[in-house]
Amino acid sequence: MKIALVGYGKMGKTIEQIALSRGHEIVSIIDINNPEDFQSDAFKSADVAIEFTTPATAFNNYMKCFEAGVPVVSGTTGWLDRLDEVKQICEKEGKTFFYASNFSVGVNIFFALNKYLAKIMNNFPSYDVRMTEVHHIHKLDAPSGTAITLAEGVIENLDRKDRWTLETAEKPTDLPIHAIREGEVPGIHEIIYESEADTISIKHDAKSRAGFALGAVIAAEFTAGKKGFLGMNDLFHF
Ligand SMILES: NC(=O)C1=CN([C@@H]2O[C@H](COP(=O)(O)OP(=O)(O)OC[C@H]3O[C@@H](n4cnc5c(N)ncnc54)[C@H](OP(=O)(O)O)[C@@H]3O)[C@@H](O)[C@H]2O)C=CC1
Numbered sequence: 644m645k646i647a648l649v650g651y652g653k654m655g656k657t658i659e660q661i662a663l664s665r666g667h668e669i670v671s672i673i674d675i676n677n678p679e680d681f682q683s684d685a686f687k688s689a690d691v692a693i694e695f696t697t698p699a700t701a702f703n704n705y706m707k708c709f710e711a712g713v714p715v716v717s718g719t720t721g722w723l724d725r726l727d728e729v730k731q732i733c734e735k736e737g738k739t740f741f742y743a744s745n746f747s748v749g750v751n752i753f754f755a756l757n758k759y760l761a762k763i764m765n766n767f768p769s770y771d772v773r774m775t776e777v778h779h780i781h782k783l784d785a786p787s788g789t790a791i792t793l794a795e796g797v798i799e800n801l802d803r804k805d806r807w808t809l810e811t812a813e814k815p816t817d818l819p820i821h822a823i824r825e826g827e828v829p830g831i832h833e834i835i836y837e838s839e840a841d842t843i844s845i846k847h848d849a850k851s852r853a854g855f856a857l858g859a860v861i862a863a864e865f866t867a868g869k870k871g872f873l874g875m876n877d878l879f880h881f
């Protein structure tokens with residue numbers, strides 16, 4: 644498969660290695676310095692573009708990929724205020740877009756576990772819930788996209804919580820997310836339920852970026868040749 648990379652930072656470079664090891668060809672690499680390459684024949688020849696850039700640049704990159712007729716797989720976080728626009732473009736204009744706040748298989752199992760635990764906790768009101776996420780110091784957004792997905796999983800399934808907040812809960816129905824930035828941590832997410840008697844927590848700790856990158860390449864293999872707005876629930880069935 645012919646892959647174009649949009650964003651050649653920590654994720655772009657890890658994805659390149661994994662894509663090559665799975666027999667794919669990288670036909671174009673677009674970083675901040677060569678946006679004109681979106682119009683190149685090499686970019687347009689790609690079966691799919693894998694986009695990992697920044698919260699501020701992702702949406703514009705999607706539009707450039709759509710104009711070039713190249714399906715997009717993206718994991719960039721912090722731009723989801725424009726998610727509905729992207730969904731509408733896919734629907735009305737027949738474009739292809741695959742999004743996941745976290746491509747790791749382990750995290751997607753963890754998402755399912757989080758929802759199951761939240762449902763159980765409806766019967767146990769003595770437990771309050773909070774979340775902690777830890778990432779490297781270069782990360783631009785807080786809370787992480789993964790923490791937001793986890794928080795949405797709790798809010799959809801636990802009747803006593805109705806929104807997430809960063810750091811402090813303002814009312815009992817808030818789910819607070821504590822975001823820590825330290826060293827070169829690839830990503831840790833923990834959901835903690837605490838009562839007077841004890842603490843129950845579930846935690847995902849990424850050992851490197853390899854799991855995120857492998858998931859993105861598997862999603863790209865799945866996306867090539869498909870139409871519409873796609874996500875991890877189309878790829879894995881939990
Ligand atoms: N969904 C998932 O599974 C995962 C998501 N992420 C998310 O992916 C994103 C990228 O992460 P990461 O690779 O670690 O970040 P990096 O900062 O290492 O890489 C981002 C790259 O994008 C480049 N860039 C900036 N602006 C543009 C532009 N307009 N067009 C093309 N490239 C551009 C940057 O260039 P320069 O440095 O020159 O500015 C940099 O090389 C983040 O939002 C992160 O949260 C990360 C890991 C997993």
Ligand SMILES: O=C(O)C1=N[C@H](C(=O)O)C[C@H](O)C1
Pocket residue numbers: 720744745778782786787788789790829830831
């Ligand atoms: O910026 C990162 O590094 C990561 N970002 C994603 C997020 O915001 O959830 C996924 C992963 O945690 C690594």
